[in-house]
Amino acid sequence: MPELPEVEVTRELLERWLVGRRILSALAPDARARGGTSRRELEAALAGAMTRGVERRGKFLLLDFGPKRRGVVAHLGMTGKFVRLGRGEPEPRFLRVSLALSRGERVGFVDARRLGQFRLRDAREERRLAALGLEPLSRELTAGRLHQMASRSRRPIKIFLMDQKRLAGIGNIQAAEALFLARIHPAREASSLRREEAAALARAIRSALRRELRSYRERPVLLSEGGDADFLVYGRAGEPCRRCGSPLSRFLQGGRSSYYCPRCQRKCPTWTGRS
């Protein structure tokens, strides 16, 4: 599930696999889902490139080949992943882009559903990247800024959290996990959050992301196998809440599943301290 933590761990992998190594040739039989760079252009631009660095912005991965070459912007979508193939290793299904390195090694972008992207950077990509909101793991995320942004949105807080123009990198799973940690009901209107709730939420977001990062770093097998880490609430409808034991609930928000604990995450908190 490619949200910020998985994308960050993928970035670390790509850094180890690619930085300082030359791409001898590239094959992109099926790199584009809905527009993007043409196959010829991609292959021509990547052949001979030396990878200088791999960055992450929100859920986007950026390959840097130095000032003389166009970089790559990649997005995992829902099913995208990067794999490393040794000499003679058979190609996996749904291989979209393959980068040949020395010693017969290859790094491949695999994406069954083709909702991911692997494109050369251009003006349009720059605009998309520039439109991304703040990095939730950086100092940019403060209680004050979160409260200020939330106070201007009438959407449910969970939908708000997943808006990449506000915070970059949070998806359906991490939104559910963070709201559980902060004890906030996912359907609460964003602008109704009190200052201390926003502060708790800012801490919860960092905590949920770090927890997930740790889980992927410890067991990177989860990445390649597409397995799930164990979540606090996501995907656990009917199972007991890890905090209070009540059965967790599921409902639809914007067409996507939301999970929460009806006891820990009240729509009308009774602890506001004002009544």
Add this chain to the structure above:
DNA sequence: ACGGATGTTCGCGC
């Protein structure tokens, strides 16, 4: 067998 759900983003309407 078939309908519904699955982590994503984008573009189109209001």
Add this chain to the structure above:
DNA sequence: CGCGCGAACATCCG
């Protein structure tokens, strides 16, 4: 501009 919905795609599950 804010917001909600459906599309893009392929697979899996009951």
